[in-house]
Amino acid sequence: MAKKSKKKQKKPESRWLRRRWLKARYWLRRAAVWAVSFTVLAVVFFAIVNPPITWTMFSEKRRLGHLDHQWTPMEQIAPVMARSVVAAEDANFCLHWGFDVAAIRDAIEDGGGRGASTLTQQTVKNVFLWQGRSYVRKALEAVLTPLVEIGWSKRRILEVYLNIAEFDEGVFGIEAAARHYFGVGPEKLSATQAARLAVVLPNPKARSASQPTARLRRRAAAIMDGAETIRGESRGACFAD
Missing domain, CATH: 1.20.5 (Single alpha-helices involved in coiled-coils or other helix-helix interfaces)
Incomplete structure (x- = not known):
């Protein structure tokens, strides 16, 4: 059995x-x-x-009790301001897909002493994420940057960046910055004023566009030259009128 x-x-x-x-x-x-x-x-x-507020704006408003910010469409911003920011922060803005490989390579060779973030990365950080250095934020930024490059035009990326960047303590966006430093609207900015505004962006709380140091004046002069150089070139075509 x-x-x-x-x-x-x-x-x-x-x-x-x-x-x-x-x-x-x-x-x-x-x-x-x-x-x-x-x-x-x-x-x-x-x-x-248009993003109504960012985490950085929210944090600064809580800390200071006030905020100076007003959205301005790209059509009402002097073209030289857009070119100055690109010349200062991301000269290859029109040529890359969100990451500037050459700048990253240079930063690595320099031992991390220089930044390699593109305007797209900075916009992603300001709109969707938070300030500070962390692997989590960098990982999220790396995921979001290509999505923004796919979903937004280069002109839109630059428009958002110019409207949410911090130019002084509690001063956000090019409208507030132009009036705060020079008493004019963003459409009236001269080449010199635009370059001086662009030069404060890496460290807005420690730099002044209206009272720049000698070193910042030299840097602003270089930005003016760069902005004029990319005018009419492929490096400025993606956000030109």
Whole structure:
């Protein structure tokens, strides 16, 4: 008579752990799908709608109790201001897809002594993320930057950047900056004024556009030359009128 094969019964603990794992995996997948969907929707949304406030603005408003900011469309910003920012912060803005590989290579060779963030990366950080150095923020920035490059035009990226960048303590955007430093609207900025505004951007709390040091004046002069050089070139074509 053939012996009956006995199936091994799983322990109750094993079945319970398996159910817990399957449930956790299900919710992790759902969370990942929601996170990706929300991110894509946010990028598409701000391609059309102007960001009302950023985390940096919110933090500064809480700290200072006030904020000087007013949105200005690109058409009402002097073209020389756009060229000056590109010359100062990201000369290859029109030529890269969000990351300037050559600048990153130079920064590595320089031992990390210089920055390599593009205007797109800075815009992503200001609109969607927070300030400070951390691997988490850098990783999120690396994911979001190509999405913004795909979903936004170069002109839109520059428009958003000019409207949310900090130019002085509590002064955000080119409208507030132009009036704060020079008493004129952004459409009236001269080449010299635009270069001096661009030169404060890496460190707005420690630099002044209206009272620059001798070193900043030299840097502003170089920015003026760079802005004039890219005028009419391929390096300025992506955001020109």
